[in-house]
Amino acid sequence: MLGNEAVARGLYESGCRLVSSYPGTPSTEITEYASKYDEIYCEWAPNEKVACETAIGASIGGARSFTAMKHVGLNVAADPLFTSSYTGVNGGMIIAVADDPGMHSSQNEQDSRHYAIAAKLPMVEPADSGECRDYVKIAYEMSERFDTPVLFRLSTRVSHSQSIVSLNEREDVALKEYKKDPAKYVMMPAMAKKRHVVVEQRQEALAKWAEETALNQMMMGDTKIGIITSGVSYQYARDAMGDKASYLKLGLINPLPVELIKNFAAKVDTLYVIEELDDIIESHCKKIGVKVTGKEKFPLIGELSQAIVREALLGETLPSTAFPEELPVRPPVMCAGCPHRGLFYALKQENCMVSGDIGCYTLGAAAPLSAMDTTVCMGASISGLHGFNKVRGEESTHHSVAVIGDSTFIHSGITGLIDITYNQGKSKVVILDNSITGMTGHQQNPTTGYTIKGDPTTAINVEELCHAVGFQNVKIVDPYDLKATRQAVKELLASDERSVLVSRRPCALLKYVKHKPPIQIDREKCRSCKACLRIGCPAISMKNGKAVIDQTSCVGCGVCKDLCAFGAIDPDKE
């Protein structure tokens, strides 16, 4: 079972009643798997803040609730997170956050443990799928016992590794009674001041509990080397060192124990802290006067591995075979038939500044399209462009454009449009509507007309929404029609008012999308000019001096045909 699937299993078994999340790699599958249990109400929320607040409301309403997000999603949800620490819970509540060391699919490498410290919330960290299931149950018990939301830290290698999990039945946890309690749930200053005292008392109680909980385990082997670690770092350490070291494996990573660490330190000769990303356990040890070696030997950047541990502690590297030449890299690319391709090609022809956003279309930054100037965070394309245009003057609105996907637009693009309207900007925005949340693996969103369970629902109409927030000039184009798309982009940039262009075509990977037969290039007509390679379609390449289209990956979108000046690409010809 994937770690994420095991978390969902834990939710089912622990009587969780509500899950609300926004997709984000590597956390997405938790909510997808949870939605397969009819006993749990599951939903995709428009963003992580809304999801977290929904889970808080469900907890106050007496249910065990849950929300999952990626590390940067917790930035969005940080506002409710910090104050939920003050209100505490009614039904148990878990906030799962999945870090992405090594940035397999993220824009930064932040360490979510800082949030647990800053918000004064307990945080647990499982090391494999079995623990993912077990820790959910323990986290709900902690949450209700200590009256606090519990942070549940995952990382890519725990979320996306499969290991064996044993299954239990669902425990039926009744909905708790809801009683009005403004002193606990209305966080205005007079109440919050009193709640802060409660938070500090809870911290003390949790710190005491950290000394005795079975989440923290001491495993004694050779006592020359002692290792304090947690999560997947434990697996790397154990893989490299086996019985040649002793381990203190921390399952509760906030608050950290004091006496337990001192006891462990007393049993071993040399003590190391092995943790991915920041030096949080190491700093704690140093603060309590325990001598440890951590980041002097282990990197602050990227993932750890058994190889890194082996080299750092044993000075060993394994013999391996190198290929004798340098190899071309294989970066991710837009898929064959991707509806974003035509739009980015059109943007490239205009040579304008492109304020980008988070999604598959961020790949528009890569060669040969190279049509993206910035990518910061969800929604920043629109608000960032607004700032750019305000300082560079109205003329710049004719040479710059924001691009944002449908799901990202709903997540946090709408407020950017409102800012432009309210402050009389004239920025130009392209909404790339592929009728799905693509990058995270096809999740429904408020514009698609379907819920997470596939049930029909009210679809938010993007054009009407744009009108409602003060954008009168809203046009729609099909990005498979390259000529029309180029014309639409020209008109968008030429416009003297704030404008939206919706580039609309469903993701080519969606099951319901019917593909046309693959296109062939007429070898006789091909002059080897390579113009067709300029759109960066992975299905087109040069073979023996002529352009060819790979017949297994081509989906017949036809975007390439307009690039050929010699009529060698003709989709209508057999």
Next chain:
Amino acid sequence: MKQGNNIMIVGVGGQGTLLASRVLGNVLMAQGFDVKVSEVHGMSQRGGSVVTYVKYGEQVFSPTIEKGEADIILSFETLEAARWLPYLKKGGAVIVNSQEIDPMPVITGAAEYPEHILDKIKDQGVRLLTIDALSLALEAGSAKAANVVLIGMLSNHMDIPEEDWLAAIRECVPEKFIDLNVKAFALGRAADNA
């Protein structure tokens, strides 16, 4: 307990490496091994170089395979076999699908697809087995079954009964594609040139 091993499945995003690793993981679990399968989702799936680690034994700790640790590399594409070669253990084997897929730098002309990759891998003293999985998959009925053709080839190098492999395939593929995949498995298993 039979001896454990480390197997890497590498290829290009979209080639069906995840299904192959699922079949392999299931068949190993059925043998009573502790198994860990580690994969990567999201950005790197989009036509990029992808890798899945499958580790099994009495007890597996780290879910990943590092340089010099893989007993077998099952490569869905020729260039990817070369890319991941340093992960092979001394004396390990590489099974490679002879298909070549140009990466974007080759398509744009910024780089060239290396020539004679397979010979150069062999020159390193590596045990190399090649298969045209795409043709065999088409023979079975669909290009998409190349992943199961490769699993068929791999099965010859593991001490697991054929019926257990077929059971794992039945667990992992949708019912309407079972016959196709069983055929693909048989073609891969028969194609072994070892």
